[in-house]
Amino acid sequence: MACAALLLCGIGWGRAAPADADAVRAEIAALLASTASTDAAAVRRAESRLVALALRAPEIFREEMVRRRREEALMAAMLGEGAYAKPAGLFFAEKLAEAQRALDDGRAAEARVLCEAVLALGCDAAAGVRATRLARLARDREFAGETFVANLRPSADVIGADAAPSFVLELWNRSDRPAKATMAVGLELQVSSSTLGTGGQPFSEETTELIALPKDAVAIEPGTAWEHEFKLKVARVWEQPYVIQRITARGRLVRVGIESGGRMSDRAMRVPHAVTFRAPGDVAPAVRDPIGAMRAAIAHEDAGTLHAASVVAAWEDKVDAAVEVLLEGARAPAPIGPASFVLLRLLSGQNHGTDRVKWIVWYLRSERVAVPRIFER
Structure with missing residues (x-):
């Protein structure tokens, strides 16, 4: 009815x-x-x-x-009912495979919920063993991921031409209980450096470095971070005259054991990327605000700062805004005008010589200026 x-x-x-x-x-x-x-x-x-x-x-x-x-x-x-009916064993296997993918992708909470649902539905013994193991791993990672976070920051945004880059590793305890962390293996970093020579030639290299950390457990109070400053050895100084060098470090704590409130977690922990710049001159304004520094350089006829700020803008994926400023600089007399045309070729990969009108026509026809590969992160 x-x-x-x-x-x-x-x-x-x-x-x-x-x-x-x-x-x-x-x-x-x-x-x-x-x-x-x-x-x-x-x-x-x-x-x-x-x-x-x-x-x-x-x-x-x-x-x-x-x-x-x-x-x-x-x-x-x-x-899995009706038209979607399938054998219970296959259904549980698919859900556990889905939970494993979620765990591998860093979605620990989703993996835990899937495993707990499989156990609640009454799976067979083999699936139950796997679901229990995955649920335990998911709970450990969920616990560690929500309350303990690793961070990396440069000791200084800009360093001198001969200085060794240094960074600070932070391990934050966001829980409301004291914790102890053990990092016996160390910090594995991928270090990339991009350099622009004074003649406009780019150079880049990538290396790895394992940073030794204290072997003993370190105590971290609630709401605070344990810090460890270190210097990189692999980011070598560019041997030729150069304008600016960008050094990026990212990686992972290979194995971190965390104990807090009677719970323990033992896993790898990702460390986000951090950036510092190395240059022979004062490029701090270019690092803080590359587009603003470009405009100031044109106004003060400072070709060196214009060069450095333009490169930083490209590294920061601000090529469109940089090209607009350079098109304005291209109308200026030397040294700004010639430098602007050189930088337009470098940032765009195009070559329209010193014809400002052709550069403007090209820019107006471009939906977006692509970042050249030498400036990609």
């Missing part, structure tokens, strides 16, 4: 006022629930009321029918 009432929505009789729509939907849900009652009289009353509502608000009934069918299909797909 309830289904017959829903079918009446195809008859175009009546229309519920918008203000009544939510009330009608709520009443439909309540009446459909009443049709499952063991009280025959209550079922008949609910069915009669559903028929009346179907006649009065057919559009809402149609919407409800579509929504409920969609929900039933989704539930059947999730539970």
